[in-house]
Amino acid sequence: MSRFTQAFNGLAELLPRPEFTRFELGTLYLLQLTAFVLLASVVYKFRVKSRNEELGQLPEKKRDHFVATLTMSAAVLLIFIFINNRLVPFTLGGPLKWACYGAGLFLVLYGSAWHVWSKVSIGRFWSDQPExxxxxxxxxxxxxxxxxxxxYGSLILWCVGLGLAAFNLAALLVTGLIFIPMMVARARAEEAMLAASPGYEMYRNNVRMFFPSLSGPAAFSVKLAALAALVYAIASGITAGSLVFLLTLHLLLGNSLKPEKVAFSYRSKSFMLVLIFALGGAWGGFYYLNWLIAAMFAYGLFFNCPCMLVYEKYQRCPCFDLLGKACPK
Incomplete structure (x- = not known):
């Protein structure tokens, strides 16, 4: 037995061996199946790219970037290590559990399909490096x-879906703290290269970076569902698990809704929920502020809530400016 195999087996012994129910095992297999579909699409694109280069279709300009297939795969592998071994899970009960599971499964399937569609749409211009x-x-x-x-947006949704469907906080943290910054860095590198291309400035001003813009009846339905989840969580008692689900849901909406003032309001209220949850540990009375947040969400379905009015005036949250002035330099 090689030293590498011994080291790998030793590491495997340190990891827990959780018992999965048949339902959980089926979910895990489905998540892994989508990963293989995405991997197959990447392999196919590499083969097409190699064939085109053999035919003389070489890039005119190319820039090496640390975010490529290998580093993306490493981040995804880390997510699956957490999921497969149930490391740092979060728990939910009642309807919120199934809402979280359903949302996660939807994001996984939607993200997978959208990713494959993206590779079809880009055609011969796909590349592992910006070029x-x-x-x-x-x-x-x-x-x-x-x-x-x-x-990149589809991969973000897919990774978020993995964490929600598997109820795994570590997977969501890897997505938020590692994977999303990687995608942002890669996207900005590509945009720097494309900035001088004719028509790209107009395209960038009219189309979001990662996610489709939600507006109209579809947006209203999603916002109503998010409000229902929030009200139920408050009424039944917000736990750490329900906070993870609510925060993820509202941050996704905060990066998808249109117009921007509505998206801003969801991002702002997401951080308010976290702040109230933290303050609730010091004094239980802070918990009732959650109902104020829910009321603001409900009011914002039809009118400009305070967060929207703040955005219209400042185009950002002035709370951070006040915090910066209060903190000693």
Missing amino acids: LQKEHEIVTSGAYALARHPM
Whole structure:
């Protein structure tokens, strides 16, 4: 037995061996199946890219970037290590458990399908590294009509879905603290290269970076569902697990809703929920402020809530400015 195998087996012994129910095992297999589908799409694109280069279709300009297939795969592998071994899970009960599971499963399936569609839409311009090909064209149709970087946005949704469907806090933390910053860095590197391309400035101003814009009846339905989940959580008692679900849900809406003032209000209230939860440990009376947040969400369904009015005036949250002035330099 090689030293590598011995080290790997030793590491495996340190990890817990959780018992999965048949339902949980089926979910885990489904999540892994979507991972294999995404992996197969990447392998196919690599083969097409290699064939095109053999035919002389070489890039005109190329820049090496640390965020590529290998580093993305490493982050995804880390997520699956947490999920497969049930490391740092969160618990939910009642309807919120099934709402979280359903939302997670939807994001996994939607993210997978959207990612494959993105690879089809980009066609021969796909590359593992940021590059410009000869006679490069800005792709604005198909999946790219919904977002400027749908491949990265779809992977973010997929990873978030993995964490929600598996009720795994560690997977969500890896997504938020490692994977999303990686996607942002890669997207900005590509945009710096494409900035001088004709028509790209207009495209960037009209289309979001990662996620499709939600508006109209679809947005109202999602906001109503999010409000129902919040009200139920407050009425039944917000726990750490329900806070994780609510925070994830509202942050997703805060990066998808349109107009921007509505998205801003969801991001702001998400952090208010976290603050109230933290303050609740010092004095239980703070908990009732959650009902104020819920009332603001309900009011915002039809009118401009205070957060929207703040955004219209400042285009940002002035609380951070006040905090900066209060903190000693």
